[in-house]
Amino acid sequence: MNYQWYPGHMTKAKRMMQENISLIDLVIELVDARIPLSSRNPDIDELGKNKSRLILLNKSDLADPEANKLWMTYFRNLGFHVLEINAKTGQGLRQIQPKVQEACREKIERDRKRGIKNRPVRAIVVGIPNVGKSTFINSFAGKACAKTGNKPGVTKGKQWIRLNKELELLDTPGILWPKFESEEVGKRLAMIGSMNDEILQMTELAVELLAYLLVHYRQPLFARYQVEEGAEEMTPVQMLSLICENRKCYKKGQEPDLEKAAALLVDDFRSGRIGRITLETCGEA
Ligand code: G4P
DSSP: OOOOOOOSOHHHHHHHHHHHHTTOSEEEEEEETTSTTTTSOTTHHHHTTTSEEEEEEEOTTTSOHHHHHHHHHHHHHTTOEEEEOBTTTTBTGGGHHHHHHHHTHHHHHHHHHTTOOSOOEEEEEEESTTSSHHHHHHHHHTSSOSOOSOOSSOOSSOOEEEEETTEEEESSOEEOOOOOSOHHHHHHHHHTTOSOGGGSOHHHHHHHHHHHHHHHSHHHHHHHTTOOOOSSOOOHHHHHHHHHHHTTOBOGGGOBOHHHHHHHHHHHHHTTSSOOOOSOOTTOO
16 A cells, blocks of 8 residues: 655655744644554654754544653653643643743743743644644634644744743644555554545554554454454454444445455544554564
8 A cells, every 4th residue: 555645745845844943942743642653744853953852642542541641751851841632622721821831930930040031932833634623723712713724844834822921823734744655654653543444445444453462462453343352363354254244334235345344344443433543563664
C-alpha cells in the first residue's frame, strides 16, 4: 500500500512555519496519544529549537490510559513539558496555563530583569493534519476562532488571540507533515484515520490492525465481536471473517463482504468502541 498522500505543499508550509515560529516564544505541539511518535513531524525539533516546548497528548480519551502515563514520562525525560488532554471535551485544558508559565519561566524571568512588564507569552499550535489543532484552539480559547480544515501552513495576516494577559495564541495552527519514510508510520496514521480513506485498501488495513489487536488487545477485541476464546491460534484473516459473520456483512447471494467488515472494524477502532487503544509503545519508531 502506498501511504504517501500529501500533494507538494510541504516546502511552502515549512517556510511559513519558519516565518511564524520566529515570532513566538512557545511551541504547543499536538500529538495523537494513540501514536505519539508517528504523529510527530520530523522537522519540529529543528524548527522549534531555542523555543519553549509543550507537547499535548491529544485524543487521550481514545488511547490506553496506562500507555498515556508511559508516554508522558517518555516525553518528560526528553526535556519536554507535557500534558494529556482531550481537546473535544476540554479535559486537561485547565492545566495548560500553569504549564505554559513553567515552560516559559526563563523568558518571563529575562523580561523581568530587562524591566519588560506584562509582555504575554506568544504561542503557536502545531501538528499534523487531523490531530485536533482547530478543536484545541476553539476549546482552549473558548470561542470559534479557529477554522476547522486542513490548509497547509499558516495564513498571511497574523492574528493573535489574547487568552489573558499572560498568553497569546496565533489564531491559525501550523500544519506539519508526518514522517513519510517508514511504511509502519504510514500504516498507523491510516489506522487512526489521518489520511484519505479513499486511497486505502480497507481490508489490508483491517488485517494489519487485527494482527496488532490480537496480540495487544485480544480481550476487548473478542468482547466487542462476541468471539469465544478458543484453544487454537486465530489469524487476523480468520478474525476478520468472524467479524464479518458476527455483523452479518454479506453481499448479494450470502457471499461474505470482507470489505464491509473491514470498514466496520476500522470505524469501531477509530471511535473507541473496541476500547482505549494505543498502537505504539515507547521506544518504537
Ligand atoms: P486539525 O485541526 O488538527 O486538522 O484537527 P481537527 O481539530 O479538525 O480535529 C480532527 C478530528 O478529531 C475532529 O473530528 C475532532 O472532533 C476530533 N478530535 C479532536 N480532539 C479530540 C480529542 O481529544 N478526542 C477525540 N475523541 N476526538 C478529538 P471529526 O470527525 O472531524 O469531527 P466530529 O466527529 O468531532 O464532528
